[in-house]
Amino acid sequence: MKASLYHFKTLRDTPSDTELISHKLMIKANMIKPIASGIYSWLPLGTLILKKVENIIREELNNGNCLEIIMPLVQPKDLWDQSGRSKEYGPELLGFKDRNQRDFYLGPTHEEIITDIAKKEITSPKDLPKTFYQIKDKFRDEIRPRFGVMRAREFLMKDAYSFDIDENSMHETYSNMKKVYQKIFDRIGLDYRIVSADSGSIGGDKSEEFHVLADSGEDTLAFSDKSDFAINIELLDEKDPKKISGMSSPDGNGKLNLKKGIEVGHIFELGTKYSKAMGLTVQKDNVLKDIFMGCYGIGVSRIIAAAIEQNFDDDGILFPESISPFKYYIVLINQKGNQNINSEAERLYSELKENNIEVFFDDRDLNPGVKFRDANLMGVPYQLVIGEKTSRDRSVELIKRKNQQKEIIKINEIVNKFKN
Amino acid sequence: MKASLYHFKTLRDTPSDTELISHKLMIKANMIKPIASGIYSWLPLGTLILKKVENIIREELNNGNCLEIIMPLVQPKDLWDQSGRSKEYGPELLGFKDRNQRDFYLGPTHEEIITDIAKKEITSPKDLPKTFYQIKDKFRDEIRPRFGVMRAREFLMKDAYSFDIDENSMHETYSNMKKVYQKIFDRIGLDYRIVSADSGSIGGDKSEEFHVLADSGEDTLAFSDKSDFAINIELLDEKDPKKISGMSSPDGNGKLNLKKGIEVGHIFELGTKYSKAMGLTVQKDNVLKDIFMGCYGIGVSRIIAAAIEQNFDDDGILFPESISPFKYYIVLINQKGNQNINSEAERLYSELKENNIEVFFDDRDLNPGVKFRDANLMGVPYQLVIGEKTSRDRSVELIKRKNQQKEIIKINEIVNKFKN
Numbered sequence: 001m002k003a004s005l006y007h008f009k010t011l012r013d014t015p016s017d018t019e020l021i022s023h024k025l026m027i028k029a030n031m032i033k034p035i036a037s038g039i040y041s042w043l044p045l046g047t048l049i050l051k052k053v054e055n056i057i058r059e060e061l062n063n064g065n066c067l068e069i070i071m072p073l074v075q076p077k078d079l080w081d082q083s084g085r086s087k088e089y090g091p092e093l094l095g096f097k098d099r100n101q102r103d104f105y106l107g108p109t110h111e112e113i114i115t116d117i118a119k120k121e122i123t124s125p126k127d128l129p130k131t132f133y134q135i136k137d138k139f140r141d142e143i144r145p146r147f148g149v150m151r152a153r154e155f156l157m158k159d160a161y162s163f164d165i166d167e168n169s170m171h172e173t174y175s176n177m178k179k180v181y182q183k184i185f186d187r188i189g190l191d192y193r194i195v196s197a198d199s200g201s202i203g204g205d206k207s208e209e210f211h212v213l214a215d216s217g218e219d220t221l222a223f224s225d226k227s228d229f230a231i232n233i234e235l236l237d238e239k240d241p242k243k244i245s246g247m248s249s250p251d252g253n254g255k256l257n258l259k260k261g262i263e264v265g266h267i268f269e270l271g272t273k274y275s276k277a278m279g280l281t282v283q284k285d286n287v288l289k290d291i292f293m294g295c296y297g298i299g300v301s302r303i304i305a306a307a308i309e310q311n312f313d314d315d316g317i318l319f320p321e322s323i324s325p326f327k328y329y330i331v332l333i334n335q336k337g338n339q340n341i342n343s344e345a346e347r348l349y350s351e352l353k354e355n356n357i358e359v360f361f362d363d364r365d366l367n368p369g370v371k372f373r374d375a376n377l378m379g380v381p382y383q384l385v386i387g388e389k390t391s392r393d394r395s396v397e398l399i400k401r402k403n404q405q406k407e408i409i410k411i412n413e414i415v416n417k418f419k420n
Numbered sequence: 421m422k423a424s425l426y427h428f429k430t431l432r433d434t435p436s437d438t439e440l441i442s443h444k445l446m447i448k449a450n451m452i453k454p455i456a457s458g459i460y461s462w463l464p465l466g467t468l469i470l471k472k473v474e475n476i477i478r479e480e481l482n483n484g485n486c487l488e489i490i491m492p493l494v495q496p497k498d499l500w501d502q503s504g505r506s507k508e509y510g511p512e513l514l515g516f517k518d519r520n521q522r523d524f525y526l527g528p529t530h531e532e533i534i535t536d537i538a539k540k541e542i543t544s545p546k547d548l549p550k551t552f553y554q555i556k557d558k559f560r561d562e563i564r565p566r567f568g569v570m571r572a573r574e575f576l577m578k579d580a581y582s583f584d585i586d587e588n589s590m591h592e593t594y595s596n597m598k599k600v601y602q603k604i605f606d607r608i609g610l611d612y613r614i615v616s617a618d619s620g621s622i623g624g625d626k627s628e629e630f631h632v633l634a635d636s637g638e639d640t641l642a643f644s645d646k647s648d649f650a651i652n653i654e655l656l657d658e659k660d661p662k663k664i665s666g667m668s669s670p671d672g673n674g675k676l677n678l679k680k681g682i683e684v685g686h687i688f689e690l691g692t693k694y695s696k697a698m699g700l701t702v703q704k705d706n707v708l709k710d711i712f713m714g715c716y717g718i719g720v721s722r723i724i725a726a727a728i729e730q731n732f733d734d735d736g737i738l739f740p741e742s743i744s745p746f747k748y749y750i751v752l753i754n755q756k757g758n759q760n761i762n763s764e765a766e767r768l769y770s771e772l773k774e775n776n777i778e779v780f781f782d783d784r785d786l787n788p789g790v791k792f793r794d795a796n797l798m799g800v801p802y803q804l805v806i807g808e809k810t811s812r813d814r815s816v817e818l819i820k821r822k823n824q825q826k827e828i829i830k831i832n833e834i835v836n837k838f839k840n
Contacts, residue, residue: 005485007550009541033537035492036522041537042490044552050490065425070462070470072455072574073493074526074559096516098573099561102456106494117453117461121429130427132464137557139494141519153518154492 001326002349003362007044010374020216022308023148025317029377031304038145038153045378046304048325050156053303054135056187056322057158064180066131066160071113073137077103079112083277089201094141106139109202111295114161115274122291125165125284129173133160135300150262150305157301162294165284167271170292174206174269177296181210181265184298189320190307193261195221195230202295204270210298211261214309220244221261226254233258262306267296308379317379318402326360328352328418329380331371333387341391344411348384348396351415359384376401384414421746422769423782427464430794440636442728443568445737449797451724458565458573465798466724468745470576473723474555476607476742477578484600486551486580491533493557497523499532503697509621514561526559529622531715534581535694542711545585545704549593553580555720570682570725577721582714585704587691590712594626594689597716601630601685604718609740610727613681615641615650622715624690630718631681634729640664641681646674653678682726687716728799737799738822746780748772748838749800751791753807761811764831768804768816771835779804796821804834 011028018024026032031046042050058068077095080086086093086105094106107113114132122128138157145153162177164170178194185192190212197209209232211221220233220241229251238244247256272290275281281288304323311318321327330349335341345361352359360380362371375383385397396414398407409417431448438444446452451466462470478488497515500506506513506525514526527533534552542548558577565573582597584590598614605612610632617629629652631641640653640661649671658664667676692710695701701708724743731738741747750769755761765781772779780800782791795803805817816834818827829837 007487007541007547007552009543009547033540035533035536036494036496036524039492039494039496041492041533043537043541044487044489047488047490051488067427067464068467068471069464070467072459072461073557074456074459074574076456076459091519094516094518096514098514099511099563104456113455113461116455117463120453121427121463123429127427127429132427137493143519154494 001360003360003364006360008374008378010377018148020147020150020305020309021312022150022305025308025312025377026148026305029317029379032149038142038151040149040152040154045325049304049319049323050301052323052325053188053300054156054158057184057298057300058135060180060184060187061133061158061160064131064176066133066180068134069132070134070136071107071110071117073107073139075105075107075110075113077105079116079278080105083112083115083274085112085201092140092142094139108138108140109297110134110159111161111202111270111274112278115278115280115293118161118163118291119278119280122163122280122282125282128282128291129162129164129169131160131162131173131177133158133296148305149301152301155299155301158298160296162296164292164294165282165289167292170269170271170294174267174294177267177294178208181267181296181298185210185265188303188307188322190264190303191310192264193221193223193230193259195232195261196235197232197266198234199268202266202268202270203273204268204295207266207268209263210265210267212264212303212306212310213259214262214306215260216309217260217262219261219263221259222256223259224249224251224254225257227251229253262302262309263299264303264306265296265298267294269294311379315373316377319379319381321381324380325378326358326380328357328359328382328384329375329378330359330361330384330386331368331375332362333368333385335386336365338388338391341386341388344391344394345386348386348411348414352418355415355419357415357418421780423780423784426780428794428798430797438568440567440570440725440729441732442570442725445728445732445797446568446725449737449799452569458562458571460569460572460574465745469724469739469743470721472743472745473608473720474576474578477604477718477720478555480600480604480607481553481578481580484551484596486553486600488554489552490554490556491527491530491537493527493559495525495527495530495533497525499536499698500525503532503535503694505532505621512560512562514559528558528560529717530554530579531581531622531690531694532698535698535700535713538583538711539698539700542583542700542702545702548702548711549582549584549589551580551582551593551597553578553716568725569721572721575719575721578718580716582716584712584714585702585709587712590689590691590714594687594714597687597714598628601687601716601718605630605685608723608727608742610684610723611730612684613641613643613650613679615652615681616655617652617686618654619688622686622688622690623693624688624715627686627688629683630685630687632684632723632726632730633679634682634726635680636729637680637682639681639683641679642676643679644669644671644674645677647671649673682722682729683719684723684726685716685718687714689714731799735793736797739799739801741801744800745798746778746800748777748779748802748804749795749798750779750781750804750806751788751795752782753788753805755806756785758808758811761806761808764811764814765806768806768831768834772838775835775839777835777838
């Protein structure tokens, strides 16, 4: 992508009303734009990153035999009356009437809709096990939206729902989904931990959260130094981090250490909570059985904020390659009037593009300092610098964004080198 | 995809409350599921097709230098007060209050939001021209939703918005976008026409609609038999089709013939309607100029219904290859207990998959009649039939869904043949 055809207008000043570094950097790098409290538009750079995260999630879920569907954001209240959650869910559930005075909610989650679908679709034990998922906007009317897309009201979520004939099969499905989640977060390249968690308003007997570790995380996680014990401290009787740190681990092995985390995924064994409430059953050996469900969420837009909280420096973002908007950022030094620099750069750009190597070509007529500032802010892992000398030698300087390591490479060797 | 891992449960009976063939077939083929009046879920098969349409649109818009963004569905009412449309738009605009008693609408379209974004983002003539688009759910509170996804309340739309320094540049952008639209509909493979149209509640001076021709179309289109004159008859003074047919063409060339069409795209030259109302200007040569806008819609979910209205027979759907959920459908004849049929089929399936050829393997233990019925209903262009004799000869029967043309092919020649 060429800068001249793109829309990449960074802010020079740091926005004042941002507490979190990810919020600040996403606004500065022109990824998102606030429209109302907790409601954002995603500009081209942010959208590109969001689609990358979305695609990784979709591919791994498809590989795990999960089936993509799309459910409506606008949900009839009567389904929520059936599950009992119209009374339980609280004021984050935004309700309204349509022009015919029928009651609807904006979906904060989709257990009711999927259970209703499953009642029509699952008619025999042969239909089980089955897992459906969607990647779809949700709306939660947060009392105090903040931290940018980390806690927005309208946000993109991946939610999956599994259906099994009995408890054992549900355990197996849950455990497979946990592996799919590990593949997703491994592939994105984030440092994360899985901890036992509270099931909250979703319900069910067992749940685990996936947390991206970051000092700015809102959650405090406790880990045993001797075992796999890992828990969100909201589950402990003692809630004061100062008292928990160094405490004996509840599993009897070792002592607890604390880390801060940002919740990016949450998986639940729902059991029969929704099937019992809404009458989702299947007949097996002449017996009507309640179907066992699981549900599995990933905060798609939130992952980007979490990735930034974990990967930044004084100059800006340090995206993991998997979700960086581009892999290479071409910077020209004093190219104005220098035919050689321009033609070498154009040639390099075309060749990289032809080979499907993702590259951003900063062809703006600005001083190099501005371009380096923007390149660093955007967080693209590699910069390709072409100036008078390098262009004369038909080479470029490759700078690794993270540690500023430099290397000179011949232009005609680049494509082969980068393709591997 | 194997049927045993998929969710493909066709209905044997024709749904009774469906007027249109596309609605009937989409329900029968288990693509969509009604949740409430005008509100649908998309099941795996429907979702797969929707994503194909979405990807074609995205690719062609990206090739046309349009930039993808994402705008919120939940929109503050005050922006609609600025444009004046909170009063004008009518009861399809669904409004509600959030928990803090602030007024919002569910977005039926996004001119207000994009104009607001442009006010912040376009600060110099150098930022022009620019076209942004999104592929995003919309909500229109139709008084009488019907025809399945053809006229739903929550539906998927691609909406693009262009910004230009003056009228001439707007004309050029509009004309380029029209070409991008032609590429999109050519690539999908639909028989469509472009006609002059009424700009309705979107506004502006000029608009054209893209119609998929189908006898069931709600719109009547008039074409001159001697010139390029083409118009939606709602623009003519005379509205009675019987009187229009054979009438002299208003451009003075030839007589008018009529066709029925389904609107799948609508492109508008908005001029300065929204920029004037909302103060979207840019300074050039020390003069503040109102920016010229265009807007460009495609009904993404509606395209699927329109494609079916144009392409079906007594047995079901005849999808154009571009948006068919799969390209090949493997049907086994009396495979139970026949090791040869099963192993040949598995081998064929694996090879096709390895070569990224999209194939559906109906491995269900059902009689062949049921499988052919489902294969015909799904509308996949080619069926690959393996029975006792063909499997012994290590070959398959290739049946073209559309005309039932048959051909015997050796299994070890298939991949090479299909890759081309």
